[in-house]
Amino acid sequence: GAGVSQSPSNKVTEKGKDVELRCDPISGHTALYWYRQRLGQGLEFLIYFQGNSAPDKSGLPSDRFSAERTGESVSTLTIQRTQQEDSAVYLCASSFYQIGKETQYFGPGTRLLVL
Amino acid sequence: AQKITQTQPGMFVQEKEAVTLDCTYDTSDPSYGLFWYKQPSSGEMIFLIYQGSYDQQNATEGRYSLNFQKARKSANLVISASQLGDSAMYFCAMRGSSFGNEKLTFGTGTRLTIIP
Numbered sequence: 357g358a359g360v361s362q363s364p365s366n367k368v369t370e371k372g373k374d375v376e377l378r379c380d381p382i383s384g385h386t387a388l389y390w391y392r393q394r395l396g397q398g399l400e401f402l403i404y405f406q407g408n409s410a411p412d413k414s415g416l417p418s419d420r421f422s423a424e425r426t427g428e429s430v431s432t433l434t435i436q437r438t439q440q441e442d443s444a445v446y447l448c449a450s451s452f453y454q455i456g457k458e459t460q461y462f463g464p465g466t467r468l469l470v471l
Numbered sequence: 472a473q474k475i476t477q478t479q480p481g482m483f484v485q486e487k488e489a490v491t492l493d494c495t496y497d498t499s500d501p502s503y504g505l506f507w508y509k510q511p512s513s514g515e516m517i518f519l520i521y522q523g524s525y526d527q528q529n530a531t532e533g534r535y536s537l538n539f540q541k542a543r544k545s546a547n548l549v550i551s552a553s554q555l556g557d558s559a560m561y562f563c564a565m566r567g568s569s570f571g572n573e574k575l576t577f578g579t580g581t582r583l584t585i586i587p
Contacts, residue, residue: 387573398562398577399516412574445514451573458504458566460575462516 358382360463362448368469369438377433377466381450386428389449389460399447405431438470473498473565477578484553485586491538492548492581494563503567505546506575507537510560519561522546550583558585 361380369375381388390402401415405425416422420438425431435442445467449460474497484490496505507519522530522537530537538547550557560582564575 389574391575398579399564399575401574401576404574406573415574447516449516449575458573459506459518459521461518462508464513464515467514 360448360450360461362446362463362466364466365464366467366469368471370471371440372437374434374436375438375468377435377446377468379431379433379448379450379463381429381431381448382461385450385452385461387451387458387460388425388431389451390423390431390433391447391449393445393447393465395444402433402446435468438468440470443468443470473500473503473567473576475563475565475576475578477563477581479581480579481582481584483584483586486555487552489549489551490553490557490583492550492561492563492583494546494548494578496544496546496563496565498565498567500567503565505537505539506564506566507535507546507548508562508564509557510562510580512559516562520548553585555585555587558583 363378386407388405391399393399403423404412420436423433445465447462447465449462451458451460476495503524505522509517520530520532520535520537522539529539534551536549560580562580563578566575
């Protein structure tokens with residue numbers, strides 16, 4: 357079946373502009389995660405959605421970052437007034453919400469460059 | 472809080488040899504899951520293997536096995552008979568108890584290079 361898809365694959369923007377990143381999870385996966393990976397570093401957790409529960413926003417670095425999810429499908433991550441330090445790869449992952457099947461499968465990522 | 476430590480920033484291994492990538496972790500959760508992911512130069516994160524904290528046996532998936540030593544809080548990845556295609560970044564990650572702490576905490580990674 358289809359994996360996690362993300363769009364756009366690459367985004368170049370100017371400092372101060374808003375950007376919107378999209379994630380389509382694997383069908384049937386109720387949990388969805390956003391991570392950020394700066395160049396040469398590991399992944400940092402940003403936000404987590406599970407069904408209709410309130411999202412876990414504990415990893416969002418500032419109030420310029422927000423995310424939404426429509427039901428158990430598409431999610432969008434929005435970065436307002438982008439800064440150069442926002443340049444990174446933004447990775448989305450999805451998983452089942454079931455003991456023993458929690459493995460997170462990742463999309464190809466969106467490479468964001470803020471000039 | 473959870474923490475993953477990978478102390479090997481880079482490793483060079485001869486093709487066909489076995490390689491062990493180190494991972495130690497710290498957590499106060501009574502149950503947790505440990506994962507290894509591979510990230511080739513293309514950037515995708517590929518799931519390799521999973522070990523649950525209460526699993527009695529070490530996990531194995533083809534050429535990958537996880538040497539889980541709970542008392543030492545280590546979860547090393549062993550790749551047998553290494554191949555050129557194994558050259559990539561490898562990340563160890565941890566998830567807390569099944570419900571309420573599902574996000575993954577990642578280590579800084581190990582860059583593995585297989586030498587022909």
